[in-house]
Amino acid sequence: MFSIPGTSPVTITPAAERQIAKLMAGKNAFGLRIGLKKGGCAGMEYTMEMATEPAANEEVIQQGEARVMIAPMAQMYLFGTQIDYKTDLLESGFKFTNPNVTEACGCGESVRFEPLEGSRTAN
Template sequence: MFSIPGKSPVTITPAAERQIAKLMAGKSSHGLRIGLKKGGCAGMEYTMEMAETPHASDEVVEQGAARVMIAPTAQMFLFGTEIDYETGLLESGFKFRNPNVTEACGCGESVRFEPLGAGRPAS
């Protein structure tokens, strides 16, 4: 929907690729669908779910045995995002390094994006 020919909208680190492939095999799913919804103290939250089939308008990114499907309403906000999986002593989980985020809450669970067209130089 918002794709750039020859350029993947997101990149997946090897750690995230392994975790997504592991989840896909364990749940017998087609891949991990990511999206955005209103919520949290910064305004938007990432959503993730294992999906049995892609929607017709999903942007699909495949890397090795991992498959990520990006919901159409999130595609424009996720361009350039790196998806990683970090394992720590207290918590483990997916991390989104998104260059489009203008603000994030202290806990890192919600983000804010600059309004479309605001503050961006004309091309």
């Protein structure tokens, strides 16, 4: 994982912690797996799914009763991200505040990252 020893790679707000714990209990799951996939108008989309166990090389973050697993290919892009859960009159859902995002689409569903130094971009 791309991290600083003693520092969590992502932070989870109390609202997100409560919602993740509630989802885990309702699905009898080990935790919430977070990742990224190609898609959307900006190029990448966040993925989330409840999982019964961590996969190989996943980073596991435990906070209170909540557990988040970060897929290996997403770890470098999610470092420093804050995970929150917002509820308002029209919608509710998880919100990611990610300092690594260089561009986001207008609807907020997809994001873009600068290519890492020395890496090739896929077409």
